[in-house]
Every structure is written in structure tokens, then in C-alpha cells.
């Protein structure tokens with residue numbers, strides 16, 4: 435598996451061990467008495483990525499906990515956030531009509547939209563069912579709010595399709611809701627489970643919010659700049675789907691007269707033309723600058739109050755977002 439950190443260090447070995455346990459919790463919980471369901475869930479294996487959200491939850495737990503081995507509640511919570519994430523990916527690929535993710539065929543392209551809708555629902559339902567086994571209603575309440583927010587983010591994004599007047603605050607709200615909210619909740623839940631007096635929960639939640647926002651801006655930059663074969667998913671899909679992303683919004687805020695050019699690029703699906711405009715106005719660099727600022731503020735917030743090895747590792751993960759690609 436592509437890993438987030440050096441797994442040969444003691445902390446890396448700990449995380450790798452925990453992630454294996456988390457994967458076990460997920461697959462055990464997905465097992466169904468109907469073999470047909472197991473076959474479809476088995477196809478999800480290809481979607482397995484770096485398990486960013488469970489890793490953030492585990493490291494946030496360890497950053498504030500006095501224990502060494504993650505209790506079952508922590509592993510289960512980590513499995514729950516990954517199941518929710520997988521549900522959103524399966525549904526997102528239907529919305530985006532994406533045929534590949536992580537270099538393999540998406541569930542919608544393999545089995546059609548009907549099966550993919552139901553699989554996403556099954557994953558989401560399984561996530562909440564699994565969460566209930568922790569018997570901590572605060573976690574269910576928090577995650578219910580987050581999944582509402584994820585769906586609202588997608589709905590608002592859809593309502594702004596092809597809207598060249600989309601302002602920067604609305605863009606930040608959309609990416610907070612559709613992406614950063616679950617990443618923030620992963621850090622928040624880990625710290626809630628790690629320290630009963632609630633110390634550092636807001637610090638780690640804010641850290642997650644900032645890196646989650648930076649993560650989505652970077653993902654949008656990849657969609658604009660990278661090639662399909664390098665990212666293992668469709669490139670240029672934001673333009674095709676009429677989604678305005680940060681470099682375009684920055685460019686239009688500074689050069690309102692370019693609105694017709696952006697509209698034309700969207701209408702003609704002219705990725706090269708849009709890229710040239712963005713490049714010549716410095717808007718791509720400006721968007722990378724926003725990523726850097728978000729990472730710096732995330733790291734500053736954590737380093738101000740925590741100094742454990744796990745909290746330093748969280749900061750290193752955040753710094754990786756600054757790499758161009």
C-alpha cells in the first residue's frame with residue numbers, strides 16, 4: 435500500500451499495525467449473509483488508498499493519550515470514518531461520471547449507477563451501525579452532523595454549477611463541507627477518545643479543518659494540472675462538470691473582465707486555454723500559496739500546545755501537502 439509516512443520507524447510500525455487492525459474491523463463489519471453483497475464489497479478493495487482519515491484519528495488519539503495500544507473503540511472509530519469516506523467516494527464517482535479511481539475501474543463503471551448508489555448507501559449505513567457498537571452517543575451525534583454537512587456541501591456545489599460569480603467565501607464553505615468536515619471530525623474524534631477531559635480537542639479539530647481545506651484545494655489543482663495516468667482518476671473533470679475551483683475564483687476576483695473567457699473555456703471544455711489564462715495571471719501560484727498558508731497555520735496551532743512524537747508526525751503529514759505534486 436502507498437503509505438503516508440515512513441513505516442520503518444517505531445511510530446510508523448505502530449500506525450501500520452493499527453491500520454491493519456482497522457481494515458480487519460471494516461471488513462468484518464461489512465460481511466453479509468448474502469454472497470452477492472460480499473462480492474460487490476470485495477470490489478471495493480481496489481479503492482483502498484492511504485487511509486488518511488483513520489491515520490489522522492489514530493495519530494490524534496496517540497497525540498493526547500497516555501496509553502500505547504489503541505483500544506477497540508479507537509480502532510472502530512477509525513474504521514467508521516474510513517467507511518464514511520468510501521461511501522462518499524462511491525457516490526461522488528456517480529455524480530462525476532468517473533470511470534477510474536486509484537487507477538482501477540470505479541464501481542459505477544463496473545456495475546452501473548444503481549448498484550453503486552446502493553453500495554454507497556450500504557457503506558454509510560454500515561458505518562453508523564458500526565459506530566453504535568462503540569456505545570458513545572456523542573460520536574454518533576458528531577458523525578451524523580458531519581454526513582449532513584458532506585451532503586449539503588455537494589448540494590450547494592451542484593447549485594453553483596457553471597456559476598462564474600461564485601465568490602471565494604462560498605468556495606471555502608463548499609470545500610469545508612464536502613471534504614474538510616470529515617477530516618476535522620477524524621482528528622476531533624481521536625482526541626476525544628484519547629483524553630477524557632477534552633483537552634486539545636478544538637486544537638486538533640482546527641488542525642483537521644485547515645489541512646482538510648488545503649487537501650481539497652490541492653486535489654482541485656491536480657484535477658486542473660495533472661494527467662489522468664498520474665493521478666489514477668479522470669483529470670479536467672471539474673471543468674467538464676462546471677465546478678469553479680480556487681485558481682479560477684482568484685483570477686476572476688482580480689480580473690473580472692475575464693468572465694467571458696472562463697465561460698467560453700467551460701463551454702468548450704478548453705482545459706489548455708483555461709490553464710494558460712490561469713498561468714499568465716499567476717492564479718495557480720496564488721492557489722498554491724493558499725495551501726501553504728493553511729498548512730503553516732495548522733502546524734503552528736498544533737506545535738503551540740503539543741510536542742509528542744505523534745503530534746509532530748501530524749505536522750509532517752500536513753507539510754507533505756506543500757509539495758507541488
Ligand code: FPP
Nearest residue numbers: 521522525526530558581584585588612613
Ligand atoms: C470529492 O470531490 C467529494 C467528496 C470529498 C465528498 C463527496 C460527498 C458526497 C458525494 C455526498 C454523499 C455523502 C455521503 C455521506 C454518502 P472531488 O470530486 O473534487 O474529488 P475527486 O477528485 O477525488 O473525485
Ligand code: MG
Nearest residue numbers: 526527530532
Ligand atoms: Mg470526484
